[in-house]
Amino acid sequence: MIEKSQFLQNAPLSLPAMHTEQLSLYYGKKAAFTDITMPIQAGKITALVGPSGCGKTSFLSCLNRLTDLIPHTKVSGSIRLDDLDILNSRIDAIALRRRVGTIFQKPNPFPFSIWKNLAFPLQEHGVKNREKIKWLIETTLEDVGLWKEVKDRLHSSALSLSGGQKQRLCIARALVLQPEVLLFDEPCSALDPISSGVVEDLIASLRGRYTVVIVTHNLAQARRIGDYAALFWVQGEVGRLIEYGTVEQIFTNPQHDLTSAYVNGIRG
Numbered sequence: 001m002i003e004k005s006q007f008l009q010n011a012p013l014s015l016p017a018m019h020t021e022q023l024s025l026y027y028g029k030k031a032a033f034t035d036i037t038m039p040i041q042a043g044k045i046t047a048l049v050g051p052s053g054c055g056k057t058s059f060l061s062c063l064n065r066l067t068d069l070i071p072h073t074k075v076s077g078s079i080r081l082d083d084l085d086i087l088n089s090r091i092d093a094i095a096l097r098r099r100v101g102t103i104f105q106k107p108n109p110f111p112f113s114i115w116k117n118l119a120f121p122l123q124e125h126g127v128k129n130r131e132k133i134k135w136l137i138e139t140t141l142e143d144v145g146l147w148k149e150v151k152d153r154l155h156s157s158a159l160s161l162s163g164g165q166k167q168r169l170c171i172a173r174a175l176v177l178q179p180e181v182l183l184f185d186e187p188c189s190a191l192d193p194i195s196s197g198v199v200e201d202l203i204a205s206l207r208g209r210y211t212v213v214i215v216t217h218n219l220a221q222a223r224r225i226g227d228y229a230a231l232f233w234v235q236g237e238v239g240r241l242i243e244y245g246t247v248e249q250i251f252t253n254p255q256h257d258l259t260s261a262y263v264n265g266i267r268g
């Protein structure tokens with residue numbers, strides 16, 4: 001029997017912060033965004049907001065080098081995960097993505113059983129101890145509030161779950177690998193309002209246990225769950241960071257006219 005204390009000993013003692021410096025991303029010759037210097041605070045939720053096409057998803061993709069998988073992309077500047085320079089070509093991108101997981105807009109469970117959706121990534125990352133796998137799967141399903149709903153159908157297809165349950169399973173699939181940073185790309189936008197509320201509460205509950213970055217079009221959501229917010233905007237056909245601050249400051253005391261117009265629904 002693996003005790004929870006044993007498991008927690010494996011958890012990171014402190015959460016990492018991230019920091020981008022003069023970060024730019026090009027798709028071929030076209031810049032998605034340029035010169036973004038921004039902190040991502042450890043253990044906090046940072047919300048990226050802004051109108052369509054301003055580079056939020058592209059920025060998120062850089063943070064665990066998913067951009068490596070897109071042909072003809074060029075990333076310049078630097079990204080630090082604590083002291084680690086993650087753009088260094090010697091960094092193992094697969095190992096990085098275990099530390100920095102992504103949850104996408106559309107819930108995309110594997111076409112396997114609920115159990116195998118969580119066992120598979122563990123096995124792929126070399127976890128072989130069956131008792132540990134069982135323990136991790138059960139506690140992670142509890143963590144995302146799915147255990148009671150699925151404990152009697154663990155070997156049914158994950159595709160039989162509702163949209164909200166699928167998204168919580170995808171969050172579990174990221175969490176089961178014990179990451180430190182979680183990147184959410186509009187995780188609620190494909191869900192009905194009730195499922196969206198459940199997933200939003202789940203993300204809020206991750207504060208203090210993970211470093212979280214979330215892209216959202218829902219300003220009310222950014223305000224409810226974010227600790228920090230960053231407004232991106234297209235200027236001269238290129239995404240730019242307009243303003244970064246605490247959620248309180250961005251929404252109640254914006255320093256930039258565009259931020260004020262955006263959070264008040266006048267522009268964007």
Ligand SMILES: Nc1ncnc2c1ncn2[C@@H]1O[C@H](COP(=O)(O)OP(=O)(O)OP(=O)(O)O)[C@@H](O)[C@H]1O
Pocket residue numbers: 027031032050051052053054055056057058059070239
């Ligand atoms: N794989 C790609 N290849 C070429 N251009 C891309 C690619 N992905 C995004 N872009 C372009 O990069 C720019 C930024 O797109 P991105 O999806 O990052 O913006 P966004 O702010 O996340 O938009 P949305 O809110 O609509 O999702 C856009 O001009 C987009 O067309």
